[in-house]
Amino acid sequence: MSNLGEEKPAGSAPPEIVEAALRAADALGVPVADVPVLAVAQEAGMSRSTLMRRLGGTRRTLDEAVRARGVDPGGRKPVRERAVEAAASLISEHGLASVTLERVAAAARCSVHSLYAVFGGRDELLFAVFERYSPILDVEAVLAGPDEGLEQRVRRIHRLVAEALGRAPRVIPALLAEVLSRPQEPSVQVMAQRFVPRMLDGVGRWLAHEVAAGRIRALPPLLLMQQMMSPVLFHFLMRPVFQGVSAVDLPETETATEVFTQAFLRAVALPEPPPRP
Structure with a gap:
């Protein structure tokens, strides 16, 4: 059995806590990283200490889980917007064939997993670029x-x-x-x-x-x-x-x-x- 104070792997925050953090951020109009832990705990219906215990003792676990959902926890643009802009620049400079999820992820500073979570695949990303531009x-x-x-x-x-x-x-x-x-x-x-x-x-x-x-x-x-x-x-x-x-x-x-x-x-x-x- 692991110790209560041991860190969980990045991105392993329980889904209900991730959802609570997203709701709290939306209600406050701030990035997830700027939402106080207490506000997340209240939204999730638990105490602050229970929340931190379920996160493995570190706020970073929550931030990484939110990022894996395709939402940047800090003040940067969401993954969807960064990816669409990155793909658009690749198309403009190098043509359609240059748009691979790996290249878009590198340019957008996110993971390929995040792109799949947001778009489901390359085709939906291209559709989003076309609609935007x-x-x-x-x-x-x-x-x-x-x-x-x-x-x-x-x-x-x-x-x-x-x-x-x-x-x-x-x-x-x-x-x-x-x-x-x-x-x-x-x-x-x-x-x-x-x-x-x-x-x-x-x-x-x-x-x-x-x-x-x-x-x-x-x-x-x-x-x-x-x-x-x-x-x-x-x-x-x-x-x-x-x-x-x-x-x-x-x-x-x-x-x-x-x-x-x-x-x-x-x-x-x-x-x-x-x-x-």
């Missing part, structure tokens, strides 16, 4: 908002796409390069299976609704999406190249997105029906 969540929010008219909605989506393509790290340009150069690569296919149906269900369904309402031409949703997005994607993907060419008079971002918005409307918008007498 692509405009998909912002576009979905626009589509879920009140109807603002065809022109205004197209303009807002174009601006969101332009912002995402110009944002550092350059995740979306790197992912698009991977799609164009290796479309059958397993990670590309996994991303496509996850997000293409989602985009068709969002932007595609909105465009189909505009067709049904008689505001735009009756074209397949995928072709309408490409008609709307392709000029913006090409321009802002190539914009960093154009910036280095003295002979190119590069328009302001607002000017470019407005030109693309009006071009799309001229291509697909139908004239308003005359008012009834």
